[in-house]
Amino acid sequence: MSVFASLDDLSISSVAITLSLFMMIVGAYFLYNRHRLTRDLPSIFNGSRLFLNERFLNTPKKHAIQIAGRFDQVFKLTSGELAVVDNKQTERTRYYPSDVAQLSSYAEILRSRGYRVLTTGFLRCENQRGEVTIVEVPLKDHQGVAKLVEKYHYLRTHRELVNCRCGRHLT
Structure with a gap:
């Protein structure tokens, strides 16, 4: 025998109260996560909405440059432009050429x-203590990205060794 002999045993008011509580919890969860994602971002993000979160995309097959990547977050600003945000678990407070690329x-x-797309990207750098630093990164245009891809393919096909200043890689 079921817990309720029929739906008549459930009052409409108890169902309405349960659904209302559920909706409030779901709404609070989404508001909390929205705040968490935009926490510490510059004021340009005020009023923005999350456009992409942890999403893999690539350029269309007909595009001149064939690249793909997994985005951490992309926000749609009130201006209509998209802003790219990448999360890093690090103490750093500056960007590197690899971040620009x-x-x-x-x-x-x-x-x-x-x-x-906004001409500036953003790194959200969070250290082990939970402190967040936002680093603005100037982005390359179409031609700049084309040169990066060309250099990447050249290095892969010619197997040349790249000079690295850290001293830990082959030169």
Whole structure:
């Protein structure tokens, strides 16, 4: 025998109260996560909405540059432009050429799909204590990304060794 002999045993008011509580919990969860994602971002993100989260995209097959990447977050700003954010677990407070290449490639993927993209990307760097630093990264345009891809393919096909200043890699 079931817990309820019939639906008549459930009062409409108890169902309404249960659904209302459920909706409030779900709403609070989404508001909390929205705040967590935009926490510590510059004021340009005020009023923005999450456009992509942990999503893999590539350029269309007909695009001149064939690249792909997994985005951490992309926000749609009130201006209509998209802003690319990459999360890093690190103490650093500056960006490196690899960050410029990564975020610029993401921006190119979005532009190839017809979106307007901000000319600056953002790194959200969180250290082990939970402190967050936002680093603005100037992005390369289409030509700049094309040169990066060309250099990448050249290095892969010619198997040349790259000079590295850290001293830990072959030169």
